[in-house]
Amino acid sequence: MRSTISIILASAALSLAGCGRSDSAHSVEWAEVNPDDVSPAALKAAVSDPASRKFYEARNWKAVWTDGLAQDLADTIHRAPEHALLPTMFLPEATPEDPARREAELTKAALAYGLALAQGRVNPVEVFQVYTLPRPKVDMVAGLTKAIQDENVGEWLEAQAPQTEEYQALSKAFLHYAQLASSGTEQPIAAGEPLKVGVTDPRVGRLIDGLRENGYLAADYAQSEGDQLFAPQVEAAVKALQRDYGLKDDGVVGPDTLAILNTSAQDRARQIAVNMERRRWLAREAPQTRIDVNTAATFLEYWKDGRLRDRRVVVVGQTDWETPQLGSPMFRLVANPDWTVPRSIEQDELASKGAAYFAAQRIVQKNGRYVQLPGPKNALGQVKFDMQNTHAIYLHDTPSKALFQSAERHGSHGCVRVFDALGFADLIAADQGLTEDFAAKLAKGDTAFVQLKQKIPVRLLYHTAYLDGANQIRFRADAYGWDELVSAALGRPKSVRQKVKRRDGGDIGP
Template sequence: MGLWALLLGLGPLAWAEPEAAWQGDDASGVVAELVRQVASQDQRLRDFYALRDHRPAWQDADTVAAFTSALHTLESDGLHPQDYRPDELRARHREVYEQGADIEAQVQYDLFATRTLLTALGHLQRGKVDPGSLGTGWEVPVSKPDFSLAAVSGAIDQLRFEALINEVRPDFVPYQRLRSGLARYRNIERLGGWPRLPPREQSLRPGDVDDDVALLRERLTRIGELELVAVDSDAFPGAGLEAFDPRRYDGGLEAAVKRFQRRHLLEPDGVVGRQTLAALNVPVERRIDQIRLNMERARWLLHGLPESFVLVDIAGYRLSYFRPNGQIWRSRIVVGRPYRRTPSLRSEITHVTVNPTWTIPPTIKREDVLPRVRQDLGYLWRERIQVLSPSGTPLDPWEIDWDNPGNIVLRQAPGPQNALGQLVIRFPNDHMVYLHDTPSQDLFSREQRAFSSGCIRVENIRELAQLLMDDTHSEHDIEARIDSGETRNVSLANRMPVIIHYWTVNPGDDGELSFRPDIYERDDALLRELDRPLAL
């Protein structure tokens, strides 16, 4: 049921009851005071009370009780109900209405309660934290809440706060899966969490018999990993169920460990080494916080998405193209190193460049290329790098003082060994990043792939480029353009939205959560802001 359906479902009698209750000697005085005080409030409060003809919303104690009770459901969304002052709302209502406070105090309370409700709904729908305040190069505009104030007013009058919250809550499948995962991990926490495996000098391997294997088995059972794989009694001949030893690292446990490793972007080799042990020993409380802060990221982003778009998942090293026909094309990617981070942004793909040259950016030139050239000038010829003046005039490398080269431009010629490969997908942004091909195809086989200087390398990018051409009705044959050997920009007939974002928890199609390493160390800063007490 949508918000307007909720509103209309209240019926004419439902609207008449508050009007009937709103009769008394002080009615005109309260209305006049509301008109006076709301004039200095923000636009949404002014609009809300204008819809009600400046009729107060919070005079009845049952209304406040229903609201404060509903606030506690926000915990399932990773928000803190106490941010929205349920205890203060109830206490102040008693002070105002049981102790006979004047009209000015009554109106102040009404504005406070309404502001609290609108704030809570806005946080639930669009997020509590301003992403631009985190210093992460955020360029994705977070739209304002768009719920109906008329529906909010009607829900207050009919004490339908939980229904209102359910309507405002994001209904996107990834968000709902994160919410379900949060409930699941909180239940694990209530049951005592999971055991911690002690530090080890030697890795645990299939076939080992060790007390720590029993702990490993219990750890994976707590999260249901072993419920999803069968114990392989054939892995060790003669070992039937009657001979099962929880201390033995058998085939079933190995399969569960590999599944765990894949969900944590670790090499799925079944060996419990240093990295796998560290992931196993992350406390359940930390995993809960990770889920909460990624729900916040979802609230920022999962609104107003177009029918088709390209989504770049930085921490998951994955690109997904949601095509107009409903199909999803996916590929592995390489992203920026922690000290050359790929930014989060939203833009639109405008064109591709086939057989690109590469003008080496200042940072890479200063930190990577010039030190190599100073050691060996032949590096320029091997890498087919041309030295140019700022105006594009070719310069003789032998005449350059490489200790103080001045304002020169270094440009790599097109070809298969060009750092950008043979194709670049471009979109306007202030960070000069783009999607591109690469001669270093071997990097795509790694589980963790933060190796670039900020741009995004895409496996099978030619296929992606051709799909973009086909889906935007752009009549270009990408392979033929590349085979021509010419450097050329090829425009899309219609722009394609692209979103580059950072997720350290991802819900899979099966509902299972994948936890990714926080390669850019962004989680803690967001968690601090998410947990910061709210000033209303």
């Protein structure tokens, strides 16, 4: 009896919130797979990609795909939407009639899907000018060979994806928004007079729904006064949303706040898909002790021995001075640092300055470069967290404290300014038994170095969707436009980007 391998392409979810709506699913049936029908010569002629060629060379060009293995592969790729990917990215919709071509297509699909889950479908080094975060190292050919031998191809493929709680939460959220986008049931909040506390308006019910959907109100939140009253709890939720998106947190729902609340499910699904891809780029085992800086959401987390030790806000690069995506170890503290002004800042910010400005800022020339001497006005403040990289990117203190109180904190020239940097330095010094050394050198007022006993890996990440401490998915504006770059590389249409303006007339600090 003839058997078939059925691959269901669920179009509604598989549109991945890309373009158009489809409420149907269609099935592609692959004819019976029998490795005995495939000769080595025919297989050699059918295989074109290097990875598949390497796989078959190690097997002396012997075909491998039985019905059972092929069905396992098809079922697994069918679940690609759980990873915000399309099955048709890996398996063709048209069934190859030639047995050798079917064999080759199955191997190519297994290797490509495994690599997409293990390292991402897009290579970030090809998308970004600078990307040095540690990436997963995998041998797909060896992995598939063993999976074929153990007859657990599907299990092996699923194990290639990140296994973190955050990735699973992003997957669940993606499926939710993709389904919502395909359902056509979205109801945006209508434009009109600004909504504020105390107002009774029919639009408040939809506002409450939007705040629930975005995690700013509990899923079971309900008002005894009914859904048309703008209650204080709703105002507090609106303020939290405004702070997260860099808006004035006045609790009033005006045009800018309305635009965020009316972000379509299609755009949310696309944003999550991009962020799931970013997680696949990262090495699976994050260092147990590390500092993670989310430059999209402008905060850092200090992890010590696998536990969250500290969390605080930061100021990162503004538009045109973006903080790059780096993996770079912190190796020392610099007490009372001086600052050699980068050529780019020298040309953009100092060209019009006069002698009085340089004197007031304690900026002198040394060996043809502008250098700001240590002191209360130094752009690096009282401490610098030195990192090993070729891009002159590091964490530091700052005399410009006001921006830490702002909801929108993309305001530096590329480096990372740390809130209460002295307190953070004290914490790191204490964890490494360097408290007395750092305090003594800081007190002297001269530039001095404190080598860390153990270097601390620092990851500068750009995550516009992430899992917060309350296990809620949070969204942030795509300040740098980098979501769009990744989305385009994944072959997705553009979204409506909420732009973050560049700050003009600010301080000259890095």
